[in-house]
Amino acid sequence: MSEPKKESASQAKSTGIVSIAILCSRVLGLVRDQLLNGLFGAHFTGIFTAAFRTPNMLRDLFAEGALSTAFVTTFTKKIKNEGDEAAWVLGRKMLALSICFMSMVAMAGIAVAPWLVKLLNPGWKNPESIALCTELVRIMYPFITLVSVTALVMGMLNSKRVFFIPAVASAFFNLGCIVGGVVVAWMMDPGFRAGQITEKGLTGFAIGTLIGGVMQLAIQIPSLKKIGFKFGLDFGWKDKGVSEVLHLMWPSLIAAGGTQIGVFLNSIFASCTPGAESASAWLANAQRLQQLPLGLFGVAVATVTLPMLSRLATEGMTPAFRGALAKGLRLVLFLTLPSAVGLSLLAYEIVSILFEHGKFTAADVAATAGPLQAYAFGLVFYAAIKVLQPSFYTIGKRFIPMIASLGVIVMTASLNALTVFVLHWDHTALAWATALGLVVNFATLYLFMRKFAGGLETRSLTQVLMKLMAGVALMAGVCLAAKFTLLAGWAKMAFIMQAGSLGATVTVAAVAYFFVTQKLRVEEAGEFIGIISKRLKR
Numbered sequence: 001m002s003e004p005k006k007e008s009a010s011q012a013k014s015t016g017i018v019s020i021a022i023l024c025s026r027v028l029g030l031v032r033d034q035l036l037n038g039l040f041g042a043h044f045t046g047i048f049t050a051a052f053r054t055p056n057m058l059r060d061l062f063a064e065g066a067l068s069t070a071f072v073t074t075f076t077k078k079i080k081n082e083g084d085e086a087a088w089v090l091g092r093k094m095l096a097l098s099i100c101f102m103s104m105v106a107m108a109g110i111a112v113a114p115w116l117v118k119l120l121n122p123g124w125k126n127p128e129s130i131a132l133c134t135e136l137v138r139i140m141y142p143f144i145t146l147v148s149v150t151a152l153v154m155g156m157l158n159s160k161r162v163f164f165i166p167a168v169a170s171a172f173f174n175l176g177c178i179v180g181g182v183v184v185a186w187m188m189d190p191g192f193r194a195g196q197i198t199e200k201g202l203t204g205f206a207i208g209t210l211i212g213g214v215m216q217l218a219i220q221i222p223s224l225k226k227i228g229f230k231f232g233l234d235f236g237w238k239d240k241g242v243s244e245v246l247h248l249m250w251p252s253l254i255a256a257g258g259t260q261i262g263v264f265l266n267s268i269f270a271s272c273t274p275g276a277e278s279a280s281a282w283l284a285n286a287q288r289l290q291q292l293p294l295g296l297f298g299v300a301v302a303t304v305t306l307p308m309l310s311r312l313a314t315e316g317m318t319p320a321f322r323g324a325l326a327k328g329l330r331l332v333l334f335l336t337l338p339s340a341v342g343l344s345l346l347a348y349e350i351v352s353i354l355f356e357h358g359k360f361t362a363a364d365v366a367a368t369a370g371p372l373q374a375y376a377f378g379l380v381f382y383a384a385i386k387v388l389q390p391s392f393y394t395i396g397k398r399f400i401p402m403i404a405s406l407g408v409i410v411m412t413a414s415l416n417a418l419t420v421f422v423l424h425w426d427h428t429a430l431a432w433a434t435a436l437g438l439v440v441n442f443a444t445l446y447l448f449m450r451k452f453a454g455g456l457e458t459r460s461l462t463q464v465l466m467k468l469m470a471g472v473a474l475m476a477g478v479c480l481a482a483k484f485t486l487l488a489g490w491a492k493m494a495f496i497m498q499a500g501s502l503g504a505t506v507t508v509a510a511v512a513y514f515f516v517t518q519k520l521r522v523e524e525a526g527e528f529i530g531i532i533s534k535r536l537k538r
């Protein structure tokens with residue numbers, strides 16, 4: 001087998017492994033959100049979501065964004081050019097720097113929490129909501145120190161081609177949130193023990209996020225020791241490697257944060273919509289469902305592709321580099337396009353079956369389904385950005401994503417201000433503004449990378465897209481037919497009937513998509529099905 005084909009096969013295989021690991025994490029994350037919404041309702045879940053907003057945004061920026069991207073790029077080059085020991089030294093220096101700096105950020109966040117809550121939720125009028133949110137913020141802010149260390153550990157493992165453990169570590173975060181949250185809430189809130197659950201139990205779930213953060217880090221430490229890393233803190237920060245990471249990181253922070261800052265702004269504007277506190281929960285629930293396929297496919301492809309691109313970039317803009325990047329984009333397109341269509345067409349039914357329990361009502365379902373359709377539209381572009389954006393740092397063009405991201409932030413904020421304060425639309429308009437921002441961001445990055453790389457196999461990408469559209473068309477037909485037959489009268493069905501009908505619809509739609517794409521000889525379809533078949537046989 002030729003070298004490019006070996007890299008391509010390895011890329012697809014590793015993506016499959018990481019996808020399975022991330023699936024566990026995303027499912028547990030969904031369970032955590034179901035638990036919060038069912039136990040406390042949209043109003044109090046919205047307050048919890050607002051409290052976790054800043055630490056969670058920093059988690060996305062660091063664990064899957066700026067720090068990870070900059071560090072993996074530099075760390076991988078260190079391994080290739082100077083050997084493992086030089087890379088380990090860089091790792092210890094970055095660990096010390098991250099712990100010191102992020103601890104100061106956490107302490108500052110705790111100190112200014114009352115003002116921070118009012119600043120980020122200007123539409124809230126209830127003093128009790130503000131007081132509860134402030135208490136939760138102070139508990140959860142130390143999480144950002146944990147996540148910065150975790151990001152570095154994940155980066156070192158990924159650079160050494162260890163993908164499964166870092167990916168599945170997120171599942172331990174969510175497991176810690178769920179189990180730790182329930183146990184601590186049961187211990188702290190007498191009402192929780194008596195079955196009369198009140199907002200006091202939210203404190204237990206806030207502590208649960210810290211328990212989850214510790215578990216996410218701890219599960220990766222044995223793997224890091226196994227590959228040769230010796231733990232220790234090195235405060236010699238006047239180092240070329242550290243400077244390079246920071247040099248790459250600050251524009252990467254802005255670029256990777258484009259979407260996250262957009263979501264962050266959405267939640268601020270959401271506090272000024274009629275939904276107020278509840279709007280934060282509705283948007284977060286819709287985004288959680290978008291994150292399932294995004295994390296499962298987009299992040300998985302990006303996780304595997306980045307170290308490969310970093311190695312290939314040391315040899316210049318070669319056909320192998322272009323091929324690896326194009327392969328990543330085709331994989332993302334193949335995997336996320338049907339997910340986006342399914343989420344959009346079956347939005348109401350999916351939200352209902354997953355969230356309409358306990359204190360989460362039918363009105364909350366309708367309020368979540370609208371944003372989900374918007375986020376589903378942006379899903380393909382979001383996943384493609386996850387692959388495209390880091391590639392700019394591997395070739396030294398770090399300012400392009402930053403500038404594109406800044407432009408998108410301005411555009412999204414302007415649309416949000418128009419829809420909320422002038423047109424007085426509800427929270428759904430905020431989700432559509434985010435989706436449009438993803439389209440613009442992707443188009444900008446793709447055109448620039450195509451220019452720098454001397455092409456991105458656009459003809460091949462277009463051909464694959466046309467074949468995929470045929471599969472998506474049949475899949476959409478299945479979903480629409482089910483809406484008027486199998487899923488008709490949804491509200492009157494028992495839960496078992498709802499689950500069976502929706503499950504059957506999704507299964508038939510997925511089979512239809514994979515059948516058509518295989519018949520049309522889409523390479524990625526054969527690779528993906530082959531990976532799943534091998535896993536099932538083991």
